Amino acid sequence: MSPHSLLILPGDGIGPEVMAEVRKVIDWIGAKRDVSFDVSEDLVGGAAYDAHGTPLHDDTMARAQEVDAVLLGAVGGPKYDDLDFSVKPERGLLRLRKEMDLFANLRPAQCFDALADFSSLKKDIVAGLDIVIVRELTSGVYFGEPRGIFEEGNERVGINTQRYTESEIDRIARAAFELARKRSGKVCSMEKANVMESGILWREVTQHIHDADYPDVELSHMYADNGAMQLVRAPKQFDVILTDNLFGDILSDCAAMLTGSLGMLPSASLGAPMANGRPRALYEPVHGSAPDIAGQGKANPIACILSFAMALRYSFDMGGDAARVEAAVEKVLADGMRTGDLLGAEGGQASLTSEMGDAIVGALDASL
Ligand code: NAI
Ligand code: MG
Numbered sequence: 001m002s003p004h005s006l007l008i009l010p011g012d013g014i015g016p017e018v019m020a021e022v023r024k025v026i027d028w029i030g031a032k033r034d035v036s037f038d039v040s041e042d043l044v045g046g047a048a049y050d051a052h053g054t055p056l057h058d059d060t061m062a063r064a065q066e067v068d069a070v071l072l073g074a075v076g077g078p079k080y081d082d083l084d085f086s087v088k089p090e091r092g093l094l095r096l097r098k099e100m101d102l103f104a105n106l107r108p109a110q111c112f113d114a115l116a117d118f119s120s121l122k123k124d125i126v127a128g129l130d131i132v133i134v135r136e137l138t139s140g141v142y143f144g145e146p147r148g149i150f151e152e153g154n155e156r157v158g159i160n161t162q163r164y165t166e167s168e169i170d171r172i173a174r175a176a177f178e179l180a181r182k183r184s185g186k187v188c189s190m191e192k193a194n195v196m197e198s199g200i201l202w203r204e205v206t207q208h209i210h211d212a213d214y215p216d217v218e219l220s221h222m223y224a225d226n227g228a229m230q231l232v233r234a235p236k237q238f239d240v241i242l243t244d245n246l247f248g249d250i251l252s253d254c255a256a257m258l259t260g261s262l263g264m265l266p267s268a269s270l271g272a273p274m275a276n277g278r279p280r281a282l283y284e285p286v287h288g289s290a291p292d293i294a295g296q297g298k299a300n301p302i303a304c305i306l307s308f309a310m311a312l313r314y315s316f317d318m319g320g321d322a323a324r325v326e327a328a329v330e331k332v333l334a335d336g337m338r339t340g341d342l343l344g345a346e347g348g349q350a351s352l353t354s355e356m357g358d359a360i361v362g363a364l365d366a367s368l
Pocket of ligand 1: 073076077262263285286290291293299300341
């Protein structure tokens, strides 16, 4: 297998539209930066259901386990709403996440200067912001037992259990420290060790892994409620934020909106290291298949292009090229180019998906 294998799963709705623009960027990096990507493409979601009667074919699943990185567009749409739960498009994505055991969800909040006015916060608080939230994704209160609604005396009780084992904390902490080494070397871990035993263990294990194996990374601890306050007060104090499933769900949505539109937000989900030392990895935009604008060529491809930039940085050790792609995005936004979702109340001329992709490739050319 090539040292740079990539499986592309465009999926449904605007997925294939935005992925066509990512292909231009992949081709550019391949040609101009002299890397040979081994790119394969397959179906997922409704598209896979239409072809095979299942939202993820076993062959596709097997391929996903072999490659360095999977890049996914989006799945779902009204056409599939009445399908049986077991074959719904979302099941394809869930199967990928589960079988690849993707326990670390990375959600960057990165503010492009040209869009700083979009933020609900003051411009100087968000301008230049570049942080990543690392959320534990496969354990914690969403999965802990016992859970359920039970009869107790003459009323009912709803129960969920926050539960973390040492090994679960160990592996997510390592993912955050590894990430910090590829960035500015700082991790802030957030829990509620003041009121939760799972938080006490989280803090202990995180500190222990740090002292034993990552003393070069700067580690701090913060209670998650204070973390939420700090995130909106002075987000630039952070680099990597490490947190559990529940707090991460809330904090990552909060952090994402510091910087604006859904059409701009990339994500990564990482698993355990493979034989070559790279983590299993799935990269995807945060947005869905956007049926309301699908087929019209006006979706914003930037979230998906930035997801590929994350793949360059975290799967292919090409951080310089990732920064080059991000700078190209910054350049076209600074030049005033906007897809419809990025037009503010004042309106303006909206660019098409393909025009945005072409402009980003043009900015890449200009960067050489
Ligand atoms: P959505 O993210 O698809 O759309 C929400 C709103 O944001 C829509 O108005 C849409 O036009 C807009 N939007 C989203 N991405 C955009 C982009 N790149 N450029 C410009 N505008 C964009 O979420 P929604 O409407 O709740 O779900 C639609 C379908 O997508 C459903 O079938 C849902 O299940 C699925 N979905 C899939 C996800 C995935 O594949 N990871 C995630 C979220 C939803
Ligand atoms: Mg959420």
